[in-house]
Amino acid sequence: MATTLPNWLKQRAFLTPDREAIRFEKESYTFGQLYEAAKKYAHYFASIGLQKGDFAAVLLKNKPTTIFIIHAFQQLGVPTVLLNHRLTAQELNFQLKDSHAKLLVCDDEFDSLSLQLPNDCQKVLLHQIDLTSTSSFRSEYDLDEICTIMYTSGTTGNPKGVKQSYGNHWWSAMGSSLNLGLYEQDIWLCAVPLFHISGYSILMRSVIYGMTVHLFEHFNEQKINELLVKGEGTIISVVSTMLQRLLHDQTEPYHSRFRCMLLGGGPAPKPLLEQCRDKGIPVFQTYGMTETASQIVTLPPEYSLEKLGSAGKPLFPVQIMIMEGEAILSPHKAGEIIVKGPNVTSGYLHREDANRESFKDGWFHTGDIGYLDEEGFLFVLDRRSDLIISGGENVYPAEIEATLLSHPQVEEAGVIGVKDEKWGEVPVAFLVAKQRAEKEELSHFCRERLAKFKTPKEFIYVEELPRNASKKLLRRELRAIFLKGERNEH
Numbered sequence: 356m357a358t359t360l361p362n363w364l365k366q367r368a369f370l371t372p373d374r375e376a377i378r379f380e381k382e383s384y385t386f387g388q389l390y391e392a393a394k395k396y397a398h399y400f401a402s403i404g405l406q407k408g409d410f411a412a413v414l415l416k417n418k419p420t421t422i423f424i425i426h427a428f429q430q431l432g433v434p435t436v437l438l439n440h441r442l443t444a445q446e447l448n449f450q451l452k453d454s455h456a457k458l459l460v461c462d463d464e465f466d467s468l469s470l471q472l473p474n475d476c477q478k479v480l481l482h483q484i485d486l487t488s489t490s491s492f493r494s495e496y497d498l499d500e501i502c503t504i505m506y507t508s509g510t511t512g513n514p515k516g517v518k519q520s521y522g523n524h525w526w527s528a529m530g531s532s533l534n535l536g537l538y539e540q541d542i543w544l545c546a547v548p549l550f551h552i553s554g555y556s557i558l559m560r561s562v563i564y565g566m567t568v569h570l571f572e573h574f575n576e577q578k579i580n581e582l583l584v585k586g587e588g589t590i591i592s593v594v595s596t597m598l599q600r601l602l603h604d605q606t607e608p609y610h611s612r613f614r615c616m617l618l619g620g621g622p623a624p625k626p627l628l629e630q631c632r633d634k635g636i637p638v639f640q641t642y643g644m645t646e647t648a649s650q651i652v653t654l655p656p657e658y659s660l661e662k663l664g665s666a667g668k669p670l671f672p673v674q675i676m677i678m679e680g681e682a683i684l685s686p687h688k689a690g691e692i693i694v695k696g697p698n699v700t701s702g703y704l705h706r707e708d709a710n711r712e713s714f715k716d717g718w719f720h721t722g723d724i725g726y727l728d729e730e731g732f733l734f735v736l737d738r739r740s741d742l743i744i745s746g747g748e749n750v751y752p753a754e755i756e757a758t759l760l761s762h763p764q765v766e767e768a769g770v771i772g773v774k775d776e777k778w779g780e781v782p783v784a785f786l787v788a789k790q791r792a793e794k795e796e797l798s799h800f801c802r803e804r805l806a807k808f809k810t811p812k813e814f815i816y817v818e819e820l821p822r823n824a825s826k827k828l829l830r831r832e833l834r835a836i837f838l839k840g841e842r843n844e845h
Contacts, residue, residue: 436505454516
């Protein structure tokens with residue numbers, strides 16, 4: 356028998372209809388108003404033929420309308436494919452076709468982009484939506500049912516659609532609440548994209564907890580600092596670059612109500628943590644991914660310097676091990692991080708080979724390398740082996756390499772991430788050329804096919820790429836070449 360829970364939004368609107376759900380600029384919506392808006396959008400989508408089990412994609416920015424539509428799809432039992440509007444038409448085309456999306460809802464400003472997307476997917480711009488009527492919808496959610504699809508790049512091949520169930524989102528919210536606690540005055544500031552799990556998970560927690568979300572279309576350190584000083588925010592999710600910008604702009608102490616700076620995107624540098632400590636800013640470092648429906652390991656602020664570099668301990672419903680082959684490793688021995696818990700995805704959409712490789716006996720093999728110390732704190736050594744984290748965005752070298760190899764003048768390509776003061780890391784490409792192309796031409800070639808943040812900052816020509824006996828690219832040697840300056844820059 357399927358495990359069900361009451362429809363989250365309907366239940367929340369019944370329990371606390373007048374409680375504030377969303378703040379956005381000068382707008383404010385209660386949970387009752389949120390539910391009524393979601394029903395109107397759901398009625399419209401049903402009227403144009405969308406049915407339970409269909410997949411619908413959204414290409415929308417951080418605005419209240421986006422939240423209404425996300426909840427509308429949940430009322431219909433329609434899994435939502437969250438699209439990153441920073442991607443190119445080519446990248447979006449793949450995700451729409453791979454997910455078999457029946458409908459695409461776009462912000463009006465993406466009208467021209469939508470014309471480049473598949474014709475077999477019905478497209479609707481926001482101004483075309485008719486909200487003249489409403490009706491009642493489902494009263495329960497099946498926890499095993501797919502709620503969302505988010506695409507994450509693999510180390511090889513095309514991006515994979517992560518299946519996130521209602522149960523995954525529910526248990527992610529439960530694990531977070533058992534770790535951070537819940538307070539009646541909580542307001543979660545959301546300046547991260549809703550198409551990322553970091554942003555979407557905040558929306559789910561809002562309805563489950565009955566908590567206000569203050570939504571931002573763009574990250575604005577001045578405005579956010581003003582709110583934190585006035586006590587109009589208790590929790591905020593950030594990556595290191597956002598935290599650095601907040602600290603640089605900060606001129607007054609934050610209000611005593613502020614209780615959590617939830618920091619993702621990799622370990623924070625010690626000087627940054629020391630600066631936060633000196634200013635009395637509580638930083639909770641985290642480790643998580645799309646496949647785990649947000650954070651799965653968190654480091655409380657009291658350990659931020661004592662356990663410098665650690666992501667912390669697993670959330671309450673979660674188990675974690677370090678393995679090498681079939682062996683479970685002892686403390687301080689590095690191996691693959693594997694995790695298990697009700698917030699972990701059941702697998703990838705239409706990727707049975709990847710599912711057999713990554714999911715074994717109920718455990719998810721992350722592909723990340725790390726170790727546990729004798730107290731059970733996790734230290735992540737390499738994010739998915741070669742992952743580059745640029746401004747909070749995940750960038751996989753293999754995807755960039757595949758694009759560069761499609762250039763007629765490129766024989767071989769190897770990509771690494773290098774430190775960058777503004778973005779944390781940026782990609783740099785090493786090339787073996789059939790015939791050398793100009794940097795501007797290569798940059799333009801990449802920008803046409805990849806999001807801007809994936810375009811290499813530098814293109815470095817070499818005679819050959821370092822490889823091992825099995826011809827696997829040795830990225831660590833590329834990093835050594837870059838650091839030593841033993842390169843022929845173009």
